[in-house]
Amino acid sequence: MAETDEPEKKRRRVVELTEKMLVDGDAGSTSDWDDRWNHIKKFLERSGPFMHPDFEPSTESLQFMLETCKILVIGAGGLGCELLKNLALSGFRNIHVVDMDNIDVSNLNRQFLFRAKDVGRPKADVAADFINSRVPGCCVIPYFKKIQDLDETFYRQFHIIVCGLDSIVARRWMNGMLLSLLVYEDGVLDPSSIIPLIDGGTEGFKGNARVILPGMTACIDCTLELYPPQINFPMCTIASMPRLPEHCIEYVRILQWPKEMPFGDDMALDGDDPEHIQWVYQKSLERAAEFSITGVTYRLTQGVVKRIIPAVASTNAAIAAACATEVFKIASSAYLPLNNYMVFNDVDGLYTYTFEAERKENCSACSQVPSDLHFSPSSKLQEVLDYLTESTSLQMKSPAITTTMDGKNKTLYLQSVASIEQRTRPNLTKTLKELGLADGQELAVADVTTPQTVLFKLCFTS
């Protein structure tokens, strides 16, 4: 039996093995040794009874996948690392990855392309380096950016886009972007303008994987109601009648910190700064003691401040694997893709449920028809704003509402620019009639949940 080496010896051994592989690999510039892609070739070069009806086995599919097919991975975190690994080992060589975050020490238990020495560096960069150095021939190009920083020219170049995101807002934005790339000729969708979107999501022991063909199948917004609403504690509970340790922590975070500014006047609470967390923890203990509430711990404090949802490596592995399988199926056309939503839960045994999510007729994102907004002319603009943010099918964050009046563009309300917010704030308390809006008037709404403006039609109720 071999002895256990110390870390440095181990590292050197791994490097040796990798170098050996690069040296032994022949077959020219693609560094493909014999039989390297045997497992995959069986699906690309052989026919079978369950293959896609349009599939023709050939040796060209492998070439397409190795040389031409371009995949974009959004996110290089828990799902992203697994996705990159899966795609690289499945023969995809042109992979681009976008992630706006830097590596945190808490990522290291599952985002396995990163090591302790990488903490602080951009995830996309480190992930790309790792894959490129370990999988011969693979070329991952990283983008340390927000998805919103890239434009249609960028997204249009990809054959398939696969998401491993942790935010619904980002998903909706991506969904909107791909919908905006669709080309219609005489009302008929041009299939070559469709970029399939494969979306994976996980939370603890639960996860889902779905295939979206923009313009054809249910999109993210079609099934928005499937996402459970985020739990936020009511302010009165936090301010005056805490009952749970979480209430005490939120009190310190939301009310006490801004009042006391313990680390300086402009220092916002940074969940990654242990000194900040320690301060919040101590104050939360004091608050809890006042009300005889037990259960405040450092870990709970961190969890509440950073809104940590527990992540399990194995769920990420399974969901990313299912997503990568779909990328393979779609890129090769070897099998019919998942149609179109799989749910996974391994709390009690292992459970999956697969179903076809249906398109929503009046989906605000993909139905192409302006949704109706039903309000009486005496309703205030604030009511319209509330509807846009609170309705489960829209769930907008801070919508900006504009319209066309007398041939000119008029901003009714916009929150994100302070001067405009101030100027348009009085409109919120005016009625739709007072604002000069007519029955049937089109309102254009912009929001962070979508790259395009969403059109609505005002329908006055009596």
Add this chain to the structure above:
Amino acid sequence: MGTQSQVKMLETTFSSAKTALERAQAATEHLQELNSDVSGNFVEEGPDKLLDNDSEFFHRFTIVIGVQLPESTCLRLGSVLWSASVPFLVCKTYGLIGYMRLVVQEHTVIESHPDNALEDLRLDQPYAEFQNHIKSYDLDSMEKKDHSHTPWIIIVAKHLEKWLSEHNGQPPKNYKEKEAFRQLIREGIRKNENGVPEDEENFEEAIKNVNTALNPTKIPSAVEDLFNSEQCKNITAQSPCFWVMLRAVKEFVHNEGNGSLPVRGTIPDMIADSQKFINLQNVYREKAMQDAAAVSKHVESLLQSVGKPAESIPEKDIKLFCKNASFLRVVRCRSLAEEYSVDTVNKDEITSCMDSPDSEMVFYLMLRAVDRFYQQHSRYPGVYNYQVEEDISKLKACVNSLLQEYSLNVNIKDDYIHEFCRYGAAEPHTVSAFLGGSAAQEAIKIISHQFVPFNNTFIYNAMSQTSATLRL
């Protein structure tokens, strides 16, 4: 480990290793690179050699995971591990199919963490301390602020008292009565000078929770079954702690508990002022502590009766057990020998699943047929292109002999036989990755005794992204 590896394995892993030895070594090193706290070793011999020369080698492990093992090795290893009571998790990827089999004789779970657990509020059989606490509230004479911040549990309890006195001690049973009960609570909402009901969210909460609040306190049937099992009835010096504690809880149920499990002691968050909520929470907490102490006494006397010291089961373990009394689970898997023997094969499960000829059961049968093929031909079907066509009939013969041997009157479509020849024993990375993640979590469940493992066969179909758990 131990299989004749070929160069084709290379692209499926991060390892460059070409031989089985190098693969084992590289795997060990990569694991240690991923997590510096991992200490591990690799062994140069294959499992068959070890089974021949030193089968006790396997006894020292908490769990053994067997990957891509040929049938004969798997059965031999299964037998050794079954006798040694070591859990065995078998994993296999074959084409677009993933397969896992868990073999464990008896796996107890105290902390099963169920997704949707019902609260243990005891509103249908209020214990003395709870009744006293309710008495301390007089809803009618309370100040408005207190009235609106009284926990809904108190509100339901008070109104239930009223209802019982007016209905011969019978709680609301059907929809009509529950509606009437909800209305009764609604009438308790304070009204302002104009007779308009105030906004009392706690009362709305009470109304919303009537259905679950009126659930009768009952011992779950799964727990009753455990009470009736042999291990619970016969406590010996060898009995694992789980069974001693379970027996103690059973004694509690028949004595201090008056037919009910120890009170869990937790309540959900609800609209209330801090003091009222904490006080109510403490009433439940204290009762739970009391019940746990009573269970402890039973544990002590049980331990004494088999000559073991009371300290062998710590207080905190008993408390945890009591808190999870409604959620206890025991998983017992059949052995591989039972699954494979003609006398004990689970014919019913197989034939009933195969009533739908495309059920995942067909993949289980195909994997068995493929193993049979390997036994006969020392290779898997369709590995090389020229073999695919001719192997279809050979594989079909294996399928038929399998069905015949076990007297299984099922039909396997030719399409599946063709597909399995097409697979050519390929192990595409993404299918292995799905299975690997799933298997890892099941192994963690076994090691940690938290959450419930599957029982006993899991099939994953990457073509349709569906799966099934079969009991074989």
